[in-house]
Amino acid sequence: MDFDLSEEQRLLKESIDGLLTDSYDFESRKKYMKEKGGWSKAVWLKLADQGLLGLPFSEADGGFGGGGVETMIVMEALGKALVLEPYLPTVVIGGGFLRHAGTDAQKAAHVPGIVDGSKTLAFAQLEKNSRYDLFDVTTTAKKKGDGWIIDGEKFVVLNGENADTLIVTARTKGDRRDKTGIGVFLVPADAKGVTKKSYPTQDGLHAADISFTGVEVGADAALGNPEDSLALIERVVDEARIALCAEAVGLMDESLKTTVEYIKTRKQFGVPIGSFQSLQHRASDMFVAAEQARSMSMFATMAGDFEDAKERTIAIAAAKVQIGKSLKFVGQQAIQLHGGIGMTMEAKIGHYFKRLTMIENTFGDTDYHQRRVADSGGLI
Amino acid sequence: MDLAFTKEEQAFREEVRSFFRDNVPPDTRRKLVEGRHLSKDEMVTWWRILNKKGWGVSHWPKQYGGTGWTSVQHYIFNEELQSYPAPQPLAFGVSMVGPVIYTFGNEEQKKKYLPRIANVDDWWCQGFSEPGSGSDLASLKTKAERKGDKWIINGQKTWTTLAQHADMIFCLCRTDPAAKKQMGISFIVFSMNSKGVTVRPIQTIDGGAEVNEVFFDDVEVPIENLIGEENKGWDYAKFLLGNERTGIARVGVSKERLRRIRDLAGKVESAGRPIIEDAAFREKLAACEIELKALELTQLRVVADEGKHGKGKPNPASSVLKIKGSEIQQTTTELLMEVIGPFAAPYDVHGDDGSNEAMDWTAQIAPSYFNNRKVSIYGGSNEIQRNIIAKAVLGL
Numbered sequence: 001m002d003f004d005l006s007e008e009q010r011l012l013k014e015s016i017d018g019l020l021t022d023s024y025d026f027e028s029r030k031k032y033m034k035e036k037g038g039w040s041k042a043v044w045l046k047l048a049d050q051g052l053l054g055l056p057f058s059e060a061d062g063g064f065g066g067g068g069v070e071t072m073i074v075m076e077a078l079g080k081a082l083v084l085e086p087y088l089p090t091v092v093i094g095g096g097f098l099r100h101a102g103t104d105a106q107k108a109a110h111v112p113g114i115v116d117g118s119k120t121l122a123f124a125q126l127e128k129n130s131r132y133d134l135f136d137v138t139t140t141a142k143k144k145g146d147g148w149i150i151d152g153e154k155f156v157v158l159n160g161e162n163a164d165t166l167i168v169t170a171r172t173k174g175d176r177r178d179k180t181g182i183g184v185f186l187v188p189a190d191a192k193g194v195t196k197k198s199y200p201t202q203d204g205l206h207a208a209d210i211s212f213t214g215v216e217v218g219a220d221a222a223l224g225n226p227e228d229s230l231a232l233i234e235r236v237v238d239e240a241r242i243a244l245c246a247e248a249v250g251l252m253d254e255s256l257k258t259t260v261e262y263i264k265t266r267k268q269f270g271v272p273i274g275s276f277q278s279l280q281h282r283a284s285d286m287f288v289a290a291e292q293a294r295s296m297s298m299f300a301t302m303a304g305d306f307e308d309a310k311e312r313t314i315a316i317a318a319a320k321v322q323i324g325k326s327l328k329f330v331g332q333q334a335i336q337l338h339g340g341i342g343m344t345m346e347a348k349i350g351h352y353f354k355r356l357t358m359i360e361n362t363f364g365d366t367d368y369h370q371r372r373v374a375d376s377g378g379l380i
Numbered sequence: 381m382d383l384a385f386t387k388e389e390q391a392f393r394e395e396v397r398s399f400f401r402d403n404v405p406p407d408t409r410r411k412l413v414e415g416r417h418l419s420k421d422e423m424v425t426w427w428r429i430l431n432k433k434g435w436g437v438s439h440w441p442k443q444y445g446g447t448g449w450t451s452v453q454h455y456i457f458n459e460e461l462q463s464y465p466a467p468q469p470l471a472f473g474v475s476m477v478g479p480v481i482y483t484f485g486n487e488e489q490k491k492k493y494l495p496r497i498a499n500v501d502d503w504w505c506q507g508f509s510e511p512g513s514g515s516d517l518a519s520l521k522t523k524a525e526r527k528g529d530k531w532i533i534n535g536q537k538t539w540t541t542l543a544q545h546a547d548m549i550f551c552l553c554r555t556d557p558a559a560k561k562q563m564g565i566s567f568i569v570f571s572m573n574s575k576g577v578t579v580r581p582i583q584t585i586d587g588g589a590e591v592n593e594v595f596f597d598d599v600e601v602p603i604e605n606l607i608g609e610e611n612k613g614w615d616y617a618k619f620l621l622g623n624e625r626t627g628i629a630r631v632g633v634s635k636e637r638l639r640r641i642r643d644l645a646g647k648v649e650s651a652g653r654p655i656i657e658d659a660a661f662r663e664k665l666a667a668c669e670i671e672l673k674a675l676e677l678t679q680l681r682v683v684a685d686e687g688k689h690g691k692g693k694p695n696p697a698s699s700v701l702k703i704k705g706s707e708i709q710q711t712t713t714e715l716l717m718e719v720i721g722p723f724a725a726p727y728d729v730h731g732d733d734g735s736n737e738a739m740d741w742t743a744q745i746a747p748s749y750f751n752n753r754k755v756s757i758y759g760g761s762n763e764i765q766r767n768i769i770a771k772a773v774l775g776l
Contacts, residue, residue: 001382001383001384001385001386001389001452001680001683001684001687002381002382002684002688003381003680003681003684003685004381004684004688005381009381069381260774260775260776263776264775264776274776275776277767279776280766280767280770280771280774280776281763281766281767281770283770283774283776284765284766284767284769284770284773284774285766287696287700287769287773287774288700288703288704288769291678291696291697291700292671292674292675292678292700292704293674294697295674295675295677295678295680295681295697296670296673296674296677298381298383298677298681299383299673299674299677301381302381302382302383318669318670318673321666321667321670322670322671322673322674370663370666370667370670371659371663371666373666373669373670374659374662374663374665374666375662378638378642378665378666378669379666379669379670379672379673380635380638380639380642380669380672380673
């Protein structure tokens with residue numbers, strides 16, 4: 001039992017915190033947001049320079065062999081700085097599919113570009129009516145010769161505008177909600193028949209709705225078993241959920257810190273408003289919520305390595321519930337304690353609140369995961 | 381970072397678990413499961429079994445009878461004890477006055493009191509709160525005046541838990557009325573059989589009487605019963621209250637209750653089927669389980685931190701334990717109420733005499749719900765805990 005970081009992990013944390021302190025203040029972020037696709041290529045290359053984009057890949061694949069804890073450290077830091085760059089879709093999700101299911105050739109084709117920062121990925125999974133069920137897939141991949149033809153529509157694909165490669169879930173067999181017959185395909189973003197409609201998201205990121213019309217890909221496009229990849233998708237999405245939990249912890253830490261600083265300095269009735277007990281208690285409750293979230297983020301990180309897939313996924317669901325409840329409380333109260341200024345685009349706290357809010361609704365919200373835990377027969 | 385317990389720790393858990401299985405009197409366990417009060421005899425019998433095993437004062441230093449366990453072993457022991465469930469050691473002796481005596485007392489006091497605390501030859505109670513001094517404890521008025529080789533004690537204590545069983549009391553008394561409020565307080569111990577001590581039970585809303593008012597009317601106490609230095613009592617009280625940071629979450633207690641809820645919810649019917657099949661109920665149960673899992677992890681963070689870095693600087697997360705631990709305990713009693721529904725109402729007129737078998741398992745559920753409102757009040761109310769976080773952690 002040990003919750004401390006190792007020496008290498010501590011150094012990793014210092015290095016990414018240092019990098020973001022230097023290059024990611026709130027004003028710079030506003031500039032990055034205006035670049036193509038909504039994030040800064042220069043910052044992305046700095047992350048590559050520090051080895052962060054290759055972190056989870058094995059050394060044989062050109063990475064650094066980092067595990068769950070390393071990803072947690074990075075995601076927390078990215079959250080704390082409210083980073084826009086597509087670490088989640090490219091390194092965590094895209095990288096996850098390649099690590100768990102990529103053939104040597106697929107890895108050779110995609111991993112080096114991720115590691116050196118020249119290529120980014122996006123995960124085209126959500127459909128109009130699929131909501132949070134990963135097996136609810138209507139996009140089809142039909143066999144044609146050795147390859148596949150993909151048809152369907154995907155929504156809110158993060159980094160969809162800039163991504164070089166799309167990772168697409170598509171049905172090779174069966175009906176809409178069947179748990180078998182689902183495949184995962186690597187599709188070049190510029191393939192014929194791919195149409196993108198890009199837009200900024202509420203939290204300042206960028207996403208795209210993408211339609212696939214008769215998109216032809218080769219036999220080497222399939223990641224894993226094209227007829228039975230739900231377990232793979234669940235595993236990678238679980239890793240994305242773990243990463244989101246860590247990002248939310250970083251966001252909550254910064255939200256609490258910013259709020260406490262604000263109520264220490266903002267004066268009304270001739271005194272700092274932080275001297276009022278009602279505000280002190282609210283801030284204390286925010287601290288409690290953030291600590292409970294941190295505990296569950298650590299739990300989720302460690303659960304990522306559980307052997308038993310059911311045990312793993314329920315533990316991560318439980319973590320997402322705790323994070324969802326904590327982030328809602330911390331986010332809302334951070335605005336409340338800031339008062340009117342918290343309602344403005346100018347103050348940074350609102351932007352933290354918006355990112356936190358979107359995390360709750362990504363890959364399963366609180367109710368969705370609570371139901372999963374409830375139906376699993378319990379956690380205790 | 382590693383969540384796993386070592387092989388040795390897992391073996392230790394097995395050892396503890398099987399000891400409880402073989403040695404906790406079954407009726408004692410049943411009463412705890414049902415939320416009933418135990419008699420003095422039942423508690424003392426169990427504590428002596430524990431002490432004979434060498435586990436009565438497990439966290440004390442070895443030379444006074446402690447075990448020398450790691451903080452993780454203590455955690456495992458407590459969790460198994462709470463979730464078996466078996467009665468926890470008498471906190472007033474083992475966790476409160478014992479550590480004050482071995483830390484601040486003189487050799488004679490250590491020799492005289494410590495073995496008797498370990499074997500519960502003396503039942504101790506705590507004389508801190510007063511009618512006018514609850515959260516503002518330092519405003520206490522009970523005074524001890526020095527007269528020759530005696531202290532003369534006058535005043536009143538309240539909320540004195542299980543004083544009706546007590547042989548000894550440790551008491552905060554004002555010894556220097558001129559000093560600033562925290563400065564003139566001393567830590568004095570004495571016999572509850574002293575002339576001038578009167579115990580009056582307070583009936584609580586659950587129908588029980590586990591707390592008391594204690595009156596001191598010219599009680600004469602030998603001068604050597606002062607622990608540590610005169611007028612330093614406030615420091616010892618702070619030490620005492622800060623000593624037990626992790627047990628307060630009572631994770632094991634809540635785990636045991638959640639298992640009971642799941643078990644009962646599989647038996648009690650609602651709408652023609654077991655209530656556990658009701659999705660809304662199941663989700664409430666899951667919500668509570670998730671909160672408890674988070675608390676367990678928070679507790680483990682504190683335990684691991686203490687094991688590695690010592691108890692010197694408390695992990696800020698430790699202040700979460702009391703607030704969340706008490707809230708979750710209360711939620712479990714609410715869920716039990718929900719499970720039994722209309723059968724919460726009957727009052728247990730028969731006691732535990734077996735004459736009303738059909739009701740035995742429901743009789744204590746409402747009283748336990750009422751009684752558990754105390755857990756967010758005692759040991760520093762949750763509002764005081766929030767003051768502490770605001771000040772000590774957030775710097776407000």
